[in-house]
Amino acid sequence: MGTELIATSLQQIHTLSTRAVLGAVLLLICCVLVAALFQKSEVTKHYVFLTIVGVVGLATGVLLATTLYIVQNPDVVLLDRLGL
Amino acid sequence: MTYDGLLLTLLIVGIVLGLTPSIVAIFLALMAGSLGRGHSKNRVSANALGFLLGFLGATFALGMAWWYVMQSLSASGAQYAAIVIALLGITGGIVELKDYFWYGKGVSHRPHKRISALAHKHAVKKYRWINSLYLGFISLASAASTIGLSVLTIATLLYFVGAASPQAWLVVYGTALLFCVLVAAVLISSGTKVSAVLKWKEDSKPVMRLSSGFMTILLAWLLLLVVNTTLAVQAS
Numbered sequence: 271m272g273t274e275l276i277a278t279s280l281q282q283i284h285t286l287s288t289r290a291v292l293g294a295v296l297l298l299i300c301c302v303l304v305a306a307l308f309q310k311s312e313v314t315k316h317y318v319f320l321t322i323v324g325v326v327g328l329a330t331g332v333l334l335a336t337t338l339y340i341v342q343n344p345d346v347v348l349l350d351r352l353g354l
Numbered sequence: 355m356t357y358d359g360l361l362l363t364l365l366i367v368g369i370v371l372g373l374t375p376s377i378v379a380i381f382l383a384l385m386a387g388s389l390g391r392g393h394s395k396n397r398v399s400a401n402a403l404g405f406l407l408g409f410l411g412a413t414f415a416l417g418m419a420w421w422y423v424m425q426s427l428s429a430s431g432a433q434y435a436a437i438v439i440a441l442l443g444i445t446g447g448i449v450e451l452k453d454y455f456w457y458g459k460g461v462s463h464r465p466h467k468r469i470s471a472l473a474h475k476h477a478v479k480k481y482r483w484i485n486s487l488y489l490g491f492i493s494l495a496s497a498a499s500t501i502g503l504s505v506l507t508i509a510t511l512l513y514f515v516g517a518a519s520p521q522a523w524l525v526v527y528g529t530a531l532l533f534c535v536l537v538a539a540v541l542i543s544s545g546t547k548v549s550a551v552l553k554w555k556e557d558s559k560p561v562m563r564l565s566s567g568f569m570t571i572l573l574a575w576l577l578l579l580v581v582n583t584t585l586a587v588q589a590s
Contacts, residue, residue, distance in 0.1 A: 287584040291575050291579065315456075319451065319455050323448060326444065326571055330444050333579065337581050340583060
């Protein structure tokens with residue numbers, strides 16, 4: 271039961287981190303396209319920049335949370351590597 | 355991810371981050387100063403080489419110093435240090451993106467006045483043979499918040515992936531950072547006017563800031579992905 275829980279949590283961390291980064295990269299590409307299309311509008315600049323900050327902040331938040339979890343629970347990785 | 359994949363990633367990151375306007379500007383000032391004094395082609399090439407070696411040496415020294423700091427930390431200490439470096443990188447990247455939209459307003463990556471004055475003094479006013487080496491060092495200091503941070507991030511990354519020879523990786527990364535300057539040096543030595551390269555640099559500044567901002571953020575995310583074990587780097 272305990273081993274299954276550890277394996278599941280590590281798997282979830284990996285899935286969550288990957289999805290956060292890939293999702294953010296896709297959204298950032300969209301932001302760049304919008305910024306390139308409407309580069310002369312000051313209002314659009316503000317919205318695009320705020321969206322970029324939001325997307326980067328969200329993805330960083332997910333990565334930070336998962337990394338801090340790993341740092342504070344090193345046994346999770348250790349047991350996973352040992353195959354327990 | 356394999357070591358080959360990591361190498362390719364570092365090369366791409368290095369080439370894109372090397373498009374930092376301040377580094378190109380200092381190099382072009384050195385070239386313009388040297389050509390303006392009527393130096394021979396060999397001496398101009400020697401100045402360019404001195405700049406490249408100065409920059410490469412400063413990058414290598416910074417990266418290795420941080421590598422040894424990471425080695426001296428405990429396992430959890432190194433992980434916390436990596437988190438701090440990643441957060442600094444992300445903040446630096448966001449400031450660089452802000453500079454793409456509104457350069458110079460609020461918090462900005464504009465080089466410090468003292469560094470700009472030093473660069474001008476050694477590139478244009480007072481000429482000594484050692485200046486080109488010194489300017490290479492100054493150019494890294496002028497881009498400390500982007501390229502300097504990226505060197506720390508790479509050194510941290512190399513520590514976590516257990517790279518056997520971080521020296522070689524740092525030299526490769528430093529060379530990738532200099533790719534744009536190398537292209538400029540080749541163009542100038544083949545007869546292209548410094549003013550033409552300078553115009554290209556001025557026209558490309560916003561794109562350079564945008565790409566280096568995104569690249570800094572992606573590099574920081576890559577570090578966090580390695581620290582939280584999502585990405586494991588293997589030999590093959």
